[in-house]
Amino acid sequence: MGYPHPPHPKETPVLSKHFGEADARTYGGWVQRGGYKALEQALGMTREQVVDAVKASGLRGRGGAGFPTGLKWSFMPKEVTKPHYLCCNADESEPGTFKDREIMRWTPHALIEGCAIAAYAIGAETTYIYIRGEFTDPWRVMETALAEAYAKGVVGPNAMGKGKRIDMHLHRGAGAYICGEETAMMNSIEGKRGNPRIKPPFPAQSGLFGCPTTINNVETLAAVPHILVNGADWYKAMCLGNPKSTGTKLLSVCGTIARPGNYELTLGFPLKDLLYDLAGGPLRGRRFKAVIPGGSSVPILTAEEADGTVLDYEGCVAAGSMLGSGGVIVMDDSVDMVYQTMRLAAFYAHESCAQCTQCREGTAWTTKILQRILAGQGQARDLDLLLDLADQMTGKTICVLSDSCAAPVVSAIKKFRPEFERYLTNGRRSA
């Protein structure tokens, strides 16, 4: 449902079905709603059967990369010769995205159940749920729910009374966007600076504490119980577009739009319908100018491009962007694209871990050049300089933070070039 709005008939509420129901947060309330049946079922299956069911469902990572979840799980060693770990990525920090927060706030047991199933499937006895430090409310709700899950024996040394150890711990971040990158997150859990690691080795070979590790996003894990209970075919059938994109996705709509909020849609849903029908269209007297469909790290679309975009992994790529984390940032004709591009670059400059030169220097200089343009001191060659800089920041670093800074900058200059040029010729926004 479009929390905080009532559900819209065009939504497909699966994960969000119980958002807003305080009772769903409790163990009893969750069991009443069919909770923990999937875990019981999973523990009666072999590890391989659980992995196969998730593979067959077509579920793909909801954190941004869209990697097939079952395939990721299958990379974990079959034999458990040293501890295996599951990390749940609840470091939701991608500007525009606020869905994992609602999953944790309203349906904490859905996440605990999903984590427990995933942990079993990958042979892990320990799960760390990494919650960003600023998420004080989700933390409190998760802490209470996890204590309850332990008290009820759902998790712990003898999970569901089936003789399996499934331990689960919350780990609080401390203010670093980059810790949402999976290898940075592992370093952060290990008590280190959150610097991303060079891959390979991949986490499934050598991850947390040097052991085989799988990292999954909150929304991905929360979908798993539904797949087990209702079947892979049921999940796979939820598809309006490309058959490679199945199931539902929470789209977080924000920015200058009438009804911001989370909307759960079957993949393949038209972005135009989301913006106009569900989220209520532009604010009074305004027109949409630009839409970033997948969180701030993906290329910006013009309003016209957004109108023709299909919300699935392939559809967003076809439109020249990416589905990413599903954070839909809307900007109307009141927005100064040059200023907001600078503000995005400043975000990445602030969040760069600074180990790679291209990122540390590139994000900082991108911001400074844009500030110079905004101050009316831009030079004619500055746009080319920014594009050249963006090229030096793409595909050349340990992680994709610098690519994520370059993508919106390049697309903003390409698609809204006259706005930048007005600053260069007039020294200010308008003539």
Added chain:
Amino acid sequence: MSGPDAPAHQRTEQLPRVFVGEERKELDAVLAKYPTKQAALLPALWIVQRKHGWVSPEGMAETAEVLDVTAAYVRGVVTFYTMYHQHPVGTHFVQVCTTTPCGVCGAEAVRDAFVKATGSKRLGETSPDGNWTVIEVECLGACGFATPVLVDDDFIESVTPEKVPGIVARYR
């Protein structure tokens, strides 16, 4: 200079040790969750900050001692993460999100309203009465509820400049 913004070397008060009594027990419970002592560093620093209000050099040294790492290592980690205060802050700590999704909805006016209503001279500088420190932060992950603000551990959604004086009054 004295008061909340005094540089660490000019401080005269002695900060009590952190990991004794209840806090020591809490740390032991944390240590049981991880296979290495070092992994307890972030949780330990949160305990230090809760007890002292910031992560002081003494706090870092004590953390280093109990986790068998060097104080320099601890400082390296503390300086990486923005939520650990490396100097004392006001009684109430306000974090206003001004990243793009909130920025286009007027977050910068909310930020300015907090600076004004708290009597702070400028962003990031503790108010003369020692009660308030207002800072601007990057994305708080609640973009649909622009503008989200954290006052201490209270997460407040949909703040507008008009609501700011009322929010500030609640904490006086």
